[in-house]
Amino acid sequence: MSDYAVTPRSEDFSAWYNEIVVKSDLVDSPERTPVRGCMIIKPYGYEIWEGIRNGLDQRFKATGHQNAYFPLFIPMSFLQKEADHVEGFAPELAVVTHGGGKELEEPYVVRPTSETIIGDAMSRWIQSYRDLPLLLNQWANVVRWEKRTRPFLRTSEFLWQEGHTAHATFDDAQAETMQMLDIYADFAINEAAIPVIKGQKSDQERFAGAHASYTIEAMMGDGKALQAGTSHNLGQNFAKAFDITYTDVNNEPQHCWTTSWGVSTRMIGAIIMAHGDDKGLRLPPRLAPIQAVVVPIWKNESEAAVVLPVAQELAAKLREAGVRLHIDTREGLSPGFKYNDWEMRGVPMRVEVGPKDVQNGTAAIARRDIPGREGKQFVEQSLVVARVLTLLDEVQAGLLQQATAFRDSHLHEVVGDYDRFTEIVRGGEWALTWFSGEAEAEAKIKEDCQAVSRCFPLEQPYAGQSGPCIVTGKPATRMAYFAKAY
């Protein structure tokens, strides 16, 4: 069994995931990582994160947000100021009790999220309506002590961005919340090629301390859901807990309305599980650290002397055209081994040049998104650059199309039939159904299906109408998706 053999995805999705995150060189093996539940993100994995960071950061700045940096440590007393917030995060906290050789008077918490410490700063920075909106974002590491961890999906430390904004009115805060949800969806769909569904969380599933939580929900290759980003309208909960006030145009004191929103290294897990196949990763070209790899093929030195210069010239031209390119000139490895290697790493396109190609003035281009002969084409060398550029767009679109088709074939609308509903959800599919949103109703589904609501999608198929809640039978005004989730 070669190094690149993995458990087939269809056989054991979970084992497949655990193997390919390591074999594609995204992270160090979790068993060998010496800090419980923390990740070592290797360069290839970190480059994907850099792509995500750049893509989001650009969108944040274009919409008037500014980056800042707040302390890693948060006084325990801050967390306790918002009752729901501390209740939600208390079980996951890492606590610093000693500093500089002494026991601290008040223990610090390693930030699990920064609403509290940023709320405290906002209360000092905001005086009048002229200071609003205040649009901040922070790129940071956060810590949530997790029992069962998996690279990217659930780790005790992870990297993320957390936006924190303050506004004069509820409507302004709501508009910001939706704007950021739209930005996340735009990024997920157009850069990560993941056809996420925008929606609102149920009261049970909303962020600890939020007035309303919105989410982009993605379907993974095993049918499970993954929350790939969230945007919260915090109402005045944190403004009241931290006394974030402003004087309005009439010189009256008012509490602000705040929001927060975040995307984390979890997005990498989403990309792996939305697109990967039995051969490894399939990375969307816009986020792929290497967009195309040139593999020169030779059997002996005289062939190498003919092939290598042509391959290198092609590589140089592709780089010049702006393609993130690698040329694999490693010796002592067969072309087949190299193909497997780059397929495992999910490189969207491979350009092969052998002695015959040199003779014919051609090269072979193989797409990662279409396996075998169907995804391979022979092209005149002079046309390789143009073709690769076109194909990168096609692969990007192809991955989104495949993921969308897969998603749509696993979405089911159910009205009234609870048995059918539980069958669908238990079977690992998504059910869209009328749902009252009550805690008891959601608890019953959780017990029956080991699943909770993912979201009330913003696009309601029967907007303005109502139907029988799948649990209570009472009229419900919105439909919700239910599915097992990561």
Next chain:
Amino acid sequence: MSDYAVTPRSEDFSAWYNEIVVKSDLVDSPERTPVRGCMIIKPYGYEIWEGIRNGLDQRFKATGHQNAYFPLFIPMSFLQKEADHVEGFAPELAVVTHGGGKELEEPYVVRPTSETIIGDAMSRWIQSYRDLPLLLNQWANVVRWEKRTRPFLRTSEFLWQEGHTAHATFDDAQAETMQMLDIYADFAINEAAIPVIKGQKSDQERFAGAHASYTIEAMMGDGKALQAGTSHNLGQNFAKAFDITYTDVNNEPQHCWTTSWGVSTRMIGAIIMAHGDDKGLRLPPRLAPIQAVVVPIWKNESEAAVVLPVAQELAAKLREAGVRLHIDTREGLSPGFKYNDWEMRGVPMRVEVGPKDVQNGTAAIARRDIPGREGKQFVEQSLVVARVLTLLDEVQAGLLQQATAFRDSHLHEVVGDYDRFTEIVRGGEWALTWFSGEAEAEAKIKEDCQAVSRCFPLEQPYAGQSGPCIVTGKPATRMAYFAKAY
């Protein structure tokens, strides 16, 4: 006293620094920051850090380094593997004793630096000489519990990059160490406009666990030295402590040779103190978040109607030309107030447009590096873009030139005369003198001058010669700089 009045730099440099870091909006007031010794970096300060980060990251990648990410937490036992290392860092550690509601079996340290946890990973990642060199870098936050803190200069948490590399030979490690020192010096000189001196640290001043430490030393506006970046040849110290080995071409096991190197948010402190004046910051154009500010001047609405469109058009053209530009259209503030404001923030250039300018088709351009009339010129509006672009280069060069002239006027060569030597160093100047490097000699200077050696400069004025050590009188082969330092 207006909001922009600060203690003059010449009167009390320290008070001046503490005031302008807050008044120029780089950080939140340390007294109000709720976490002892940690910084809140505000957007304007963080943008300077983004400029530093981009400038360095580009240079790292161009020399083959890759970014990765390692855990925030380090097992206490890891730190103890390298004796000097733990001794150096033990007094400054923050310790996590509880996670997820339970006491941890082994306490974790919040990373003060990552040689140990990265050394452990290297021991797993490196097998053969083919895996070398391994060239890693990490952008991260680190924590060192400090008693007395000042924003950017000494804080319990700070942001930095830490490079960590492994090599097959001592020479390779040494070449890497010097390459990174050169990159730091290039960045400091050409982007931050700080004429740093490259040199080697004495044995007493080298990094805890290093074989040899190199530094870029900068002179601040009060004559004190600031270590603005360091590059360490770690020899085989960490390779032996963490068993980082490779098999060489003869299939023999060998220990690697490793390096580490870092630049932190301290660089922002260096920029403030190297260039700032009584009016506030003076930012080098290459790192300034705002390179030029357009200030339209009007007294009433009819003037505003004439001036604003012209100012806005100029602003648009400057932006289009790639200038990081801000236009200050705030109402109810006098032009003088706005000038003070942008001078405090160190914006390199100001473009003023008033009703008379509109009549004459001109604008006034004022340089931040040259005060008063001398730094001001009137330019035809059609020439503003070209002139601003030229002047940005001139301001960049001007700041470097001013800092270099200041530095050179405070460097003194002393041979043999210990009284003169102590007088110079105690007086806040730099003395370059023959120095044996012995611990006792350095301790005596420390007692007499409250200063230690800054470095043995790489450029020795009498290379190949020797002279009498300033303390022992014994022949010394190198001269060293001594100065009080931050």
